[in-house]
Amino acid sequence: MLRILTGGLILLGLTFSGVRGELDIAGRLKTFSAINPNDVYRWDKLYSQVQLNFSGRTGDRVGYRADFVARYDYLSDQGATAPRSTGLAIYPAEMYLDYYGKWLDVRIGQQYLFWGRADWVNPTDVFNPWDYTNMSSDIEDYRIPIPAVKASIYPVWGHLEVIYAPRLIPDKLPVPFSPSVADNRLAMGQSGVRFARDLSIVGWSVYGYHGWRKKAELEETILTSDDRIVQVFRFHSLDMVGADFIFTGEKWAFKGEGSFNFSDDRSGDNPTIINDNFFGTFGGDWIPNDKFSLNLQGSVRHYFNYDKASESQRLLQLNLQHFIPVYETTGYSVSNVIRYKVTNFINLQSVAVLNLADRDWFWLPFLSWEMADATHLTLGGLFFDGPTGSDFGNSAGADEVFLQLSTSF
Amino acid sequence: MRRTSICIGILFFILTDYAWMQNTGYDIMERALKRSSIKTMQADLKLVLETRTGDTREREIAFFSKTDPSTDLTKMLMKFVYPKDVRGTGFLTIEHADRADDRFLYLPALRQIKKIASSGSGGNFMSSDFTYYDIGTPELEDWTYRLLGEETRNRRLSFMIEALPKSQQVLDETGYSKIIRWVDQTDLSMFHSEYYDKSGELKKKLDVEKFTLINGVPFATDMVMQDVIIEHTSRMTFEDLEIDIPISDDFFTPRYLQREQ
Structure with a gap:
């Protein structure tokens, strides 16, 4: 409903601003190909897509943006990440209206909502789900926009953000980890509030969130009369309070981010639901030169409220020990992002995350060449490994070596 | 820490006081820099980057700046217009007298404003051969000056002034062990400069190819910086330049960085 309403309003805006000559149309054409070295079907992805962006303003107070993607997939369902939609798919990416007030900005519609000041590992980044089947060097490929209303209030002493998203959109995981879930996600709203302030060389934020985990959790397995095993998944609630900070200097920045996450299993008795936990990250940037x-x-x-031994025992009693991983009480991970400018027009970037407890990891190296103004050729790789059930272990086997050509207009 | 006033100081080196006959290098530089009294500026800034093989890339940036005349501290906001793949990328710098500048980056892909390290005045401006120091107003007292003599260059009778950093800090921040400037004796415009790196080697040459008269004051609106070591050049031109127009302080805040247009 929200999407239809926003779409209608944007069309009205497009019409009026188009007449008044304020409509701006831009776009991006991309061809992406990837091979999976682990799959019998080596060609894993081959598609072309065009993204059209319509944006503009109607007067000083109202702006809008509508992005539409038309993607043609040349391959049939055969890769490790199947099933994907094949053939031609047309869908909206972001689509929203902006209102600019004196001290209040409001954005309504399908949008990205990224929280946190750390890089890649963001404990407070809880709104937008991930698309693990579509990882690439473009964040728009692997994050999923959601319908939401965001109010940004700007008193002189900071920035207050209030968000409401009326429905749950889950992470998209490679099969067989994307189950169909019976929950009524339309009734599963999310809401959050963030207050941020940049004071001198320190910037900080505090967060509150009430909503849902984006990954459904296995609740039980049922043996049917015809000897089929049916797995029942369910989404569980997530309440989060968090904070972040950044401390900047001439050639460095220290940053940290942490969240207390409260689940449905407050007592820790239910092994199918993730326990209450603290998730924190601390690190920094070093920029010695350009x-x-x-x-x-x-x-x-x-x-x-977690005991690994008793958790294992309860999973055994439920006959779920093969499906649900047992975590360490305290787990650590490390991540790094390296950027190196090989020449003025060639950039090398590497992103890596390693969870030390499960030994699951993710690595995304890529080399990007600006062939001409706004035209890039990107060669990269995407590698996962880890035990089943772990964050990146779920994607093990979905490794890719990719080549992407894109041009913006 | 206050380092450079980033309101395109290379535009300002003009004098109408011709009592230069007794001038030292310091006197000439002092008069030139005191002409820089711009409060606000808005322009379309174009950069053309060229490699030694002749490969070129273009950048176009909407540029806004505001300087507080009482403190000489500058706020600067830039938005990429071209190439289209980085369109909407915003960059905000707020100078402070007693600490590192605040820098904020808005990346449209992330839909998020990031507070970033200030990276020092020796950092390159938008991947060009100009550094943030090059495009800022030089701090007069950071350097010692010596009049090397006179030379006719580009048919202009000019002073040759040598500037040496007064402290290790200035050397570290700018990366320059020496700058030699050619100053026109007629109007004291600085039309050519040569920059030497920390090892004393000639690193870059700056040529101002065009001055434009705006509100009675000539501004350098077309200039070429050449890195003689890597044989790379950057041409910076200003179009639709407007000065001392009203721009609200609110405009130079992170909030405005993320607006679509």
Whole structure:
């Protein structure tokens, strides 16, 4: 309903501003190909897409943006990430209206909502789900926009953000980890509030969130009369309070971010639901010159009311020990982002995350060449590994080596 | 820490006081820099980057700046207009007298404003051969000056002034061990400069190819910086330049960085 309403309003805006000559049309054409070295079907992805962006303003107070993607997938369902939609798919990406007030900005519609000041590992980044089947060097490929209303209030002493998203959109995981879930996600709203302030060389924020985990959790397995095993998944609530900070200097920045996450299993008795936990990350950027920058972060997740041995025992009793991983009470991970400018027009970037407890990891290196103004050729790789059930272990086997050509107009 | 006033100081080196006959290098520089009394500026800034093989890339930036005359501190907001793949990328710098500048970056892909390290005045401006120091107003007292003599260059009778950093800090921040400036004796405009790196080697040459008269004051609106070591050049031109127009302080805040247009 919200999407239809926003779409209608944007069309009205497009019509009026188009007449008044304020409509701006831009776009991006991209061809992406990837091979999966682990799959019998080596060609894993081959598609072309065009994204059209319509944006503009109607007067000083109202702005809008509508992005539409038309993607043609040349391959049939055969890769490790199947099933994907094949053939031609047309869908909206972001689509929203903006209102600019004196001290209040409001954005309504389908949008990205990214929280947190750390890089790649963001304990407070809880709104937008991930699309693990579509990882690439473009954040718009692997994050999913959601319908929401965001109010940004600007008193002189900071920035207050209030968000409401009326429905749950879950993470998209490679099969067989994307189950169909019976929950009524239309009734599963999310809401959040963030207050941020940049004071001198320190910037900080505090967060509150009430909503849902984006990954459904296995609740039980049922053996049907015809000897089929049916797995029942369910989404569980998530309440989060968090904070972040950044401390900047000439050639460095220290940053940290942490969240207390409260689940449905407050007592810790139910092994199918993730326990209450603390998730924190701390690290920094070092930028010695214009050619090179390094980001290093260490993260910790600690589960409350959790005993690994008794958790294993309960899973055994439920006959779920093969489906649900048992975590360490306290787990650590490290991540880094390296950027190196090889020449003025060639950039190398590497992003890596390693969870030390499960030994699951993710690595995304890529080389991007600006062939001409706004035209880039990108060669990269995407690698996962880890035990089943772990964050990146779920994507093990979905490795890719990709080549992307894109041009913006 | 206050380092450079980033309101395109290379535009300002003009004098109408011709009592230069007794001038030292310091006197000439002092008079030139005191002409820089711009409060606000708005322009379309174009950069053309060229490699030694002749490969070129263009950048176009909407540029806004505001200087507080009482403190000489500048706020600057830039938005990329071209190339289209980085369109909407915003960059805000707020100078402070007693600490590192505040810098904020808005990346449209992330839909998020990031507070970033200030990276020092020796950092390159938008991947060009100009550094933030080059495009800012030089701090007069950071350097010692010596009049090397006179030379006719580009048919202009000019002073040759050598500037040496007064402290290790200035050397570290700018990356320059020496700058030699050619100053026109007629109007004291600085039309050519040569920059030497920390090892004393000639690193870059700046040529101002066009001055434009705005509100009675000539501004350098077309200039070429050449890195003689890597044989790379950057041409910076200003179009639709407007000065001392009203721009609200609210405009130079992170809030405005993320607006679509």
